[in-house]
Amino acid sequence: MRLQGLLSFPLTPFSTDDKVDLAVFADHLEQQIAAGPAGLFVACGTGEFTALSADEYRDVVATAVRVADGRLPVVAGCGGGPRMAGEFAATAAECGADGLLLLPPYLISSTPAGLLEHIRCVAAATALPITVYQRANAVLDEAAAVGLLDIPTVTGIKDGRGDVDAMLRLVTAIRTSGHPRAAEFGFLNGLPTAELSVQAYEAIGVACYSSAVLCFAPDIATAFHRAVRAGNKEAVQTLLAEFYLPFVALRDAAPGYAVSLVKAGARLSGLAVGHVRPPLVDASPEHELHLAGIIARGRAALAALEV
Template sequence: MRLHGLLSFPLTPFTPDDKIDLAAYAEHLERQLAAAPAALFVACGTGEFTALGPEEYRDVVATAVRVVDGRVPVVAGCGGGPRLAREFALAAAASGADGLLLLPPYLVAGTPGGLVRHVRYVAEATALPLVVYQRANAVLDPAAAVALLDIPTVTGVKDGLGDVDAMLRLVTAVRTSGHPRAAAFGFLNGLPTAELTVQAYRAIGVDSYSSAVLCFAPDLALAFHRAVERGDEHAVRTLLAEFYLPFVALRDLVPGYAVALVKAGARLGGLDLGPVRPPLVDAAPEHVEQLAGILARGRAALATLNEAAAVNGAAAVDGAAALSGAPAADGAAR
């Protein structure tokens, strides 16, 4: 399960009385599928995995499997202590998931070798392909990354640390290991707003990334991805300056806004996915207002880019064609 392209990490919607809104969730998933991501990663960080009970988790994964109906892989988050992570992995397999994203072990920090033991312990519970999420207390070194190759179902590493130098060392160690699985092993950019680091990560051989923006502004997320794929530096810089950098500055004001602000964005887009669960806090009204302005600024910049492209006869960067089901202007795969 080596994935190429833009990756979707759907939100989990909650009702005012603190239940999961599966109808809204199904609509959210369909909107994500319209953007043609390489895979859906459900019940993960953006999907508030740590806030879900076991039955809720099963409902979220099973609903995603039903709605997606084989159109793209459904990868389910699992995590916590080793025994609990195994139980979530088994629940994901029973619910029909195509793969697993293993989140860091709960609270306890260990050595890179200890992390490999944890990964092996969870991976052996099912036959599902498993991606290791490197962040917080789950930190690999080059030897540990190479050791993952000996766990047959581990197919890659998703990086949430943002240390490009350290990530280069992992990628190089794996690719030059001589292991028969080295070339097929995947590396994903999983930073909260990965668009800011896409170019740096692509330079070290990590070309797939997760996009929280895809959850609430798929037109901007797709336009940026297409600009990166096409090597359109002007469009990339423009979208970074006019949308992504202001969005990240707002996101960084409050811990937990990597989820709460994304839910607010979905609401601005006409799909109310409810509040976040504690310990997260919902976006403040003034911050939601600022987000609306940032979205308007980003879309204005995108419209200007497309107008210029039309005048010059160049390929447009607009992601609307993909969302409507029409082919991309440049024929690029998404």
């Protein structure tokens, strides 16, 4: 499964009594689908995968599959040790998911060769297509990346590290490997607020990217995506200056704000997504007010553009 275009990573809403709110989640998904993404990646990082119980995970994935109703692919996060990740993968398959995003193994650091064996173990537990999320303690080298081509269900790499030089080496190693699957293998830009790096990643052959902003300001996210695709440099630079760079500066104010601020933005849009679960912390009232100003500034800039 090779996706092209903008990717949605929906939030997981929690009620005031800390239950997953599936009704709000369904509304959130419909809003995301209306924005026209290439795929829904549920119960992943933005969806607080690590904070969900096995039953909650099942409910979230099953709801996404039901709401999507074949309109676009549903990719479910899975992670932990190889056995645990395999169990989540099996649950996602039972719920009808179209693919998996394999998150880094919890805490454990190893070699790229060890990571490759971990991926083989998870792939053996499911027939679903797998995209490998490279970030934190899950780092591939060229040999391990090419080794992924021998695992038939591994269809791509999502990069969350931001090392363009290293990513270029992986892309080049795979594309020039001579392997029968080399040309079809997918690469995704999965950096937090990927809009800041999309132009650099496009230059090395990674055009598809995830957008957390799509969760709370789909008008800005889709307009930016159109501007990038059309080569509208004025619109890209304006939206970066007026919205994305201020948003990232605020995002960097506290660890975990890559999720917390997105939830705050969704609340500001009128969606009752609730709080984040520990160890994440919610955005402070001051930061939420600042975010509202950034969104307003971004929309004012967007209104003056033709995109």
